[in-house]
Amino acid sequence: MFTVKPLPSVEERDEALVIGLFEGANSWSGLAGEYDARLGGRLSELQKEGDISAKRGRIAAVHPFLPMGAKRLYFVGLGKKEELTFERLREVFGKLFCTLKQAKRTKAAVALDTFTTEAVDGNEAAHALAEAYHLATYEFPGYKQKKSEPDYQLESLIVYTAAEAAEIEASLFVGSVYGKATNSARTLVNTPGNLLTASDLADYAVKLANRYDFDYEILEKEDMERLGMGALLAVNQGSKQPPKLIVLKYQGKDEWEDVIALVGKGVTFDTGGYCLKPRDSMVDMKTDMAGAAAVLGAMEAIGELRPEQNVLAVIPATDNMISGEAFKPDDVITSLSGKTIEVKNTDAEGRLILADAVTYAKQCGANYIIDVATLTGGVIVALGADKTGAMTNNEELFEQVLEASMETGEFIWRLPITEHDRERVRSSKIADLNNSPGREGHAIMGGAFIGEFAEDTPWVHLDIAGTAAAKKDGDLGPAGATGVMVRTLTAFVERFGQDD
Numbered sequence: 438m439f440t441v442k443p444l445p446s447v448e449e450r451d452e453a454l455v456i457g458l459f460e461g462a463n464s465w466s467g468l469a470g471e472y473d474a475r476l477g478g479r480l481s482e483l484q485k486e487g488d489i490s491a492k493r494g495r496i497a498a499v500h501p502f503l504p505m506g507a508k509r510l511y512f513v514g515l516g517k518k519e520e521l522t523f524e525r526l527r528e529v530f531g532k533l534f535c536t537l538k539q540a541k542r543t544k545a546a547v548a549l550d551t552f553t554t555e556a557v558d559g560n561e562a563a564h565a566l567a568e569a570y571h572l573a574t575y576e577f578p579g580y581k582q583k584k585s586e587p588d589y590q591l592e593s594l595i596v597y598t599a600a601e602a603a604e605i606e607a608s609l610f611v612g613s614v615y616g617k618a619t620n621s622a623r624t625l626v627n628t629p630g631n632l633l634t635a636s637d638l639a640d641y642a643v644k645l646a647n648r649y650d651f652d653y654e655i656l657e658k659e660d661m662e663r664l665g666m667g668a669l670l671a672v673n674q675g676s677k678q679p680p681k682l683i684v685l686k687y688q689g690k691d692e693w694e695d696v697i698a699l700v701g702k703g704v705t706f707d708t709g710g711y712c713l714k715p716r717d718s719m720v721d722m723k724t725d726m727a728g729a730a731a732v733l734g735a736m737e738a739i740g741e742l743r744p745e746q747n748v749l750a751v752i753p754a755t756d757n758m759i760s761g762e763a764f765k766p767d768d769v770i771t772s773l774s775g776k777t778i779e780v781k782n783t784d785a786e787g788r789l790i791l792a793d794a795v796t797y798a799k800q801c802g803a804n805y806i807i808d809v810a811t812l813t814g815g816v817i818v819a820l821g822a823d824k825t826g827a828m829t830n831n832e833e834l835f836e837q838v839l840e841a842s843m844e845t846g847e848f849i850w851r852l853p854i855t856e857h858d859r860e861r862v863r864s865s866k867i868a869d870l871n872n873s874p875g876r877e878g879h880a881i882m883g884g885a886f887i888g889e890f891a892e893d894t895p896w897v898h899l900d901i902a903g904t905a906a907a908k909k910d911g912d913l914g915p916a917g918a919t920g921v922m923v924r925t926l927t928a929f930v931e932r933f934g935q936d937d
Contacts, residue, residue: 635680649687705725705756
């Protein structure tokens with residue numbers, strides 16, 4: 438849908454031309470100045486009157502009514518030039534695309550060079566533009582009967598620039614990949630649990646593998662029993678739906694070495710088991726597989742971008758239900774690693790299935806592990822709903838994940854794991870580990886438990902319980918699933934091992 442063209446003249450007949458405005462004396466220079474001159478200074482007058490503003494996030498539509506040139510002009514306020522960042526620009530573009538969508542525009546053009554600074558070059562602006570388009574215009578299709586009204590979508594976007602077209606096209610492609618992959622994860626998370634079982638998640642992964650020529654393996658319940666995946670099997674005991682362990686392999690190097698494992702929690706619905714959640718807490722538990730969705734979204738992006746890395750995706754998938762067969766508090770189970778676990782809380786199930794998944798990732802040759810999970814309400818209490826909690830056993834690996842998160846604007850904050858925390862996880866009197874040693878530091882306890890299975894393998898844990906879904910619409914998408922960590926994982930894989 439993106440077409441890159443050289444800078445236009447004021448005679449170019451566009452349906453809608455978008456121009457960025459910075460605060461300062463030179464607002465009306467370049468293309469904006471040419472239109473202002475053709476309109477006898479009327480545009481600068483509108484700015485003085487407040488109808489057009491260069492303040493960041495302000496968008497104004499003007500109909501020039503000229504015989505030639507753009508039919509409509511959209512002026513986008515960018516604030517002070519020295520304060521513009523990639524993240525802020527992406528948000529501004531998101532607001533722009535929401536505005537164009539509301540106005541039912543199907544064609545538009547953007548003067549890209551009016552959105553660049555010394556800190557944000559044309560390639561970054563193009564990436565932000567494409568990513569924002571896909572994120573901001575996302576809609577979950579839902580299951581309502583279709584209305585007879587026509588669906589207006591932006592079908593064509595011309596990108597005018599003086600920069601090298603091939604480079605801008607490449608950046609538009611990468612931005613589109615990031616945005617589309619995030620939206621794929623959003624759709625998975627938004628899908629109701631009765632329509633997205635572990636089997637459905639496995640089918641989705643197989644289609645992804647076939648599309649991108651990944652090697653794949655789907656472990657069935659019988660395979661898990663044979664291997665001794667007692668932790669994953671315990672969580673699944675109360676369900677009529679069979680569990681799946683989903684494994685995807687992307688080999689971007691000649692040898693299967695330096696393998697990055699992305700492990701995603703795939704609880705397709707969580708009742709809490711016999712430690713039953715209250716009704717209000719159980720609503721939206723279809724989102725408890727957002728870690729799995731993030732990993733699958735990242736694998737989609739990796740399939741498109743083909744980085745020179747080896748990536749292993751491991752997703753333990755099940756629901757957590759209640760029946761006469763369900764596991765109970767005080768049960769003792771044996772994990773794939775051989776470590777025994779005393780179950781003190783059946784609602785601390787995510788760390789159990791991740792335990793077996795992390796062990797299996799190591800058996801498949803993982804040299805580095807990143808797990809992503811909607812693991813604890815405790816991380817929301819600690820950090821709020823807009824921050825992802827992180828824990829690690831390896832400073833260097835964490836720094837690379839942190840840099841990727843800063844690059845993509847997905848904020849993470851590190852929580853500590855001390856020896857005292859490890860002792861609490863090992864505090865069971867009858868088993869090697871206790872899956873829920875108390876409310877204090879609950880988020881840390883979840884991470885520390887998973888760390889017992891990562892052992893000496895460099896590992897980062899990302900708790901997305903707060904960031905996996907948004908309660909309100911935003912400039913980069915509607916309320917509901919956010920697809921958080923898709924872009925961070927992708928950026929991490931792309932830049933892994935590279936010196937700045």
